Amino acid sequence: MGRNFGITLLTVTMMIFTGLSGCIGEDLDFGLGDENFVPIPGSLTMACLSSQKYTSMVLEIDYEPGYRPETSSTDLLKERLEQVCDKPDGIDILLTETNFQHSGSWSADDVRDKGSEAKSNDPQTGTTLYWQALFPSGEYETDGVLGVAVNPSTVAIFGDSVDEAEGPFFSRPSSEEIENCVLVHEFGHLLGLVNLVYQSPVDHEDPDHPGHSNNEESVMYWAVESSEISNIISGQLPDEFDQDDLDDLAGLKAGTIEIEKQLWLP
Ligand SMILES: [Zn+2]
Numbered sequence: 001m002g003r004n005f006g007i008t009l010l011t012v013t014m015m016i017f018t019g020l021s022g023c024i025g026e027d028l029d030f031g032l033g034d035e036n037f038v039p040i041p042g043s044l045t046m047a048c049l050s051s052q053k054y055t056s057m058v059l060e061i062d063y064e065p066g067y068r069p070e071t072s073s074t075d076l077l078k079e080r081l082e083q084v085c086d087k088p089d090g091i092d093i094l095l096t097e098t099n100f101q102h103s104g105s106w107s108a109d110d111v112r113d114k115g116s117e118a119k120s121n122d123p124q125t126g127t128t129l130y131w132q133a134l135f136p137s138g139e140y141e142t143d144g145v146l147g148v149a150v151n152p153s154t155v156a157i158f159g160d161s162v163d164e165a166e167g168p169f170f171s172r173p174s175s176e177e178i179e180n181c182v183l184v185h186e187f188g189h190l191l192g193l194v195n196l197v198y199q200s201p202v203d204h205e206d207p208d209h210p211g212h213s214n215n216e217e218s219v220m221y222w223a224v225e226s227s228e229i230s231n232i233i234s235g236q237l238p239d240e241f242d243q244d245d246l247d248d249l250a251g252l253k254a255g256t257i258e259i260e261k262q263l264w265l266p
Pocket residue numbers: 001002185189211212222225
């Protein structure tokens with residue numbers, strides 16, 4: 001998400017929350033007793049980090065014809081999640097060509113609605129955790145946004161914007177490299193990074209870009225999802241979680257960092 005990550009996301013999430021059904025509603029008690037609990041990106045962090053209930057995971061990739069992500073992107077995403085999420089029965093990728101029947105730009109509500117229509121299963125199904133990435137045609141309603149995370153299990157990557165963000169010099173970074181990073185970045189938000197559902201003991205959140213890392217070498221660096229990425233980050237794009245990100249996730253898993261707003265807790 002862009003600069004207005006926290007406020008816009010929360011407001012929109014609250015507005016549509018009454019429309020959410022089933023799987024989200026029945027687990028509400030796990031919102032740590034907070035009566036104002038609203039599921040956000042990060043609300044399924046513990047379901048991913050722990051294997052106590054969810055022993056396997058499916059990364060569902062729903063792409064519009066012509067917008068299938070590079071194999072390098074989905075491979076990298078799987079690798080990065082395997083690094084931090086305990087899933088003894090494996091993490092699988094499910095690629096599905098989908099016509100979202102949507103014209104014009106996309107809002108966060110559009111991503112939620114179309115994601116919900118396209119998804120094969122509810123996020124919490126049996127012992128499997130389903131997270132979903134949409135690769136639609138068209139752009140996000142806010143200029144310069146390459147990707148968004150819109151609820152605990154859904155992200156979208158805007159391929160047209162990713163292509164336009166390619167660097168001018170010998171096409172470096174390439175759109176493929178940018179797509180690699182943006183995809184991992186948005187799923188990093190689903191993991192609660194940075195400080196979305198906890199407060200890190202380390203000061204690595206960028207105060208000017210809430211929910212993002214201040215380290216240019218972290219995939220959670222704020223500029224990763226910006227169309228200015230080629231201008232802001234010189235050299236190699238970050239495509240992995242940095243040590244602070246990894247320490248946060250390890251602390252959450254171990255229980256040494258307090259977590260909130262969870263749909264499921266071990
Ligand atoms: Zn972001």
